[in-house]
Amino acid sequence: MQNLLHNLNAEQLAAVTLPAQSALILAGAGSGKTRVLTTRIAWLIQTGQVSPSGILAVTFTNKAAKEMLTRLSAMMPINTRGMWIGTFHGLCNRLLRAHHRDAALPQTFQILDSQDQLSAIKRLLKQMNVDDEKYPPRNLMYFINGAKDQGLRAKDVEAHDDYNRKFVELYDLYDQQCQREGVVDFAELLLRTYELLSRNQPLREHYQRRFRHVLVDEFQDTNDLQYKWLKLMSGQGQVDSGAVFAVGDDDQSIYAFRGANVGNMTAFEREFRVQNLIKLEQNYRSHGHILDAANILIANNSKRLGKNLRTDAGHGEQVRIFESSSDLQEAQWIIEQVKNLIAEGWSRSEIALLYRSNAQSRVLEHALFSSAIPYRVYGGQRFFERAEIKHAIAYLQLMDNLHNDSAFLRVVNFPTRGIGAKALEQLQDAARQYNCSLYAAVPYVAGKAGSSLNGFIKLIEGARFETQNLPLQEMVQVVLDASGLITHYQNEKEGADRIENLEQLVSAATLFVSEEGYGLDAPAFLGPQAQAVAGTSITTADGIEIIDADASLTTIMSPLSAFLSHASLEAGDNQAQAGQDALQLMTVHSAKGLEFDAVFITGLEEGLFPHENSAKEEGGVEEERRLMYVAITRARKRLYMSFSQTRMLHGQTRYNMRSRFFDELPDESIKWLSPKIQQQQHSWFAQPKSAWDAAPESGNNKIAQNFSRPDSGWRIGQNVAHAKFGEGVIVNIEGGGGSTRAHINFGKFGMKLLDLSVAKLEKLG
């Protein structure tokens, strides 16, 4: 015990040893948040206040959950079995599997990832003959997810006009389609669990009695439904409710765009009667100047719970700021600095290049590639999202759940087996007529189409028969061969990588089976061997005794179902190149939670960071500022910030002003590596959105001339006047020779593309 609390500071110690009541921990960046969370769990158990089964710890990412488990097992000798530690979605999956009957789901229900969900929606729109121009599938998806994230079913959504009524109607139809097919999307996992426990008193009381301590990581990222879910799980408001230990940082709330509601923090304080609000303000990561910059910057936000980080590490170095004339030059400069750092002995993997949007990585990558500096870009495609893997998974899904129409359609003609659009149309008609799945509709299709479809059915059923007693990894191998996927890619000229990936799927299955404790010879199809552990049985309303969703998946899911869940819920690694000591490139969003010795924050320009779209959104700029705060606080020892006067974006050169965030940094903590050019500050910001491409101010004209085309007689940056549109500025020139056209920003008339040989333009200034 002494050991456990030994290295904590006063704030951390206070948080860890709080009484068993709900508490809010405001944990600043680098303040030892995960440590407090895990030590709290260990302390509760070691002091005998709770048994491991009374713990429910929730995170957002699998990575965070894994990290917590690892640290806990290092801290305590006891096994972590019995503790519920996982993501919201993972825990819900477990609950729904265990109580699938009460949740009205098939035991083998399958989870749609975002791709699957979108294609399910497209399919629905097609079937309903809905114009997907008028009702874009993507928008419908946002609509549905947005509603579910607030805990609303179609019947609960208010629509005030016909357009929205159509969305609501489609939402309802979508849910019906999912139910028919035995599939659930991500938001549904949470909503279904919430509804299950709301309506089923014995189940609800069982879990509420069980979970004495509910701990939540990254609480500022919770959405409305997750908040309600936590209330329900802890039994908030009831006599003997569990205690919720919420850890979060309102200053690092950067996911409002996907439904996160920072307001949950104040709601939590109020509704859970929080007596204990503890701020962790001691930072163990960054040097003083870096921390000062972060503190002063974030102080510009109005809606804050209030917090100020401090460090014992001393001032350290100032933040270095560099202005370049072009994005290419910016990249060159960064590479120079990186080379210097490496020469000084800094480790490549301890240097990060951060940017606001993925598109910005290209220039940096190009420059790094030319300089032969190893780098790694985060955020690419992930293993289970690859097309060939999705195909293989679809075969497995279909074998486990014949009514999954998404899976059916994905592979019915892949590899091609002569089942074209016509045959599928017949099949879909039959399915509609008999209100059944595509699979079940096959016998109703006559003729040539019917026989080719029958061939597919034979294939699936043959594979099912052949693999019924095989362990998962062998089943996967059989499916790869029987489906013809391997043969298909062997015949494709660039199929070698894909085959390699498919082989990796077999390894992934092997690894999964052994890690989850199924045993390498457990048949993949075999149902769970439910075993009642003492205290885990519940008697439901209709008098049936069932086993609760114990921590081990093996008791509630077959290896195949578990593996398919795993494929959806943990899409796998998304790091392009792993292994060697490489520079780290990522968006600021993906950098959250990470730290590096040296950090470059690049592309700090108005329109990019803060992003132009943020100006339109309520609270958008404050969220961008929090994003900037996250970026700054990633750095331990050295921080660089850079911006460029011109930048190639979407094939057009943009003239941006330096980010307003520079003006919010304390002078003492920053050092301009290039002369600070006086710019006209942000007066344009109130102008219409087209003004984002504003012309360079006088101080930048030198640059504009570099990019001009003297032969045309016109140049970028030239001020012009037009009879109808008034005064404007040439932002870009394209073409040349016979037809030269110019993009001209006419302020309130917006951007126009005019032919310079035709348009009557007068040169000004």
Added chain:
DNA sequence: TCCCCCTAATTTTTT
């Protein structure tokens, strides 16, 4: 059925 060309869109991301 496949392939090529045209168009449109392009903040951030996990599950």
Added chain:
DNA sequence: ATTAGGGGGA
């Protein structure tokens, strides 16, 4: 600049 997706032709 780049890419994804749709439509039309071979």
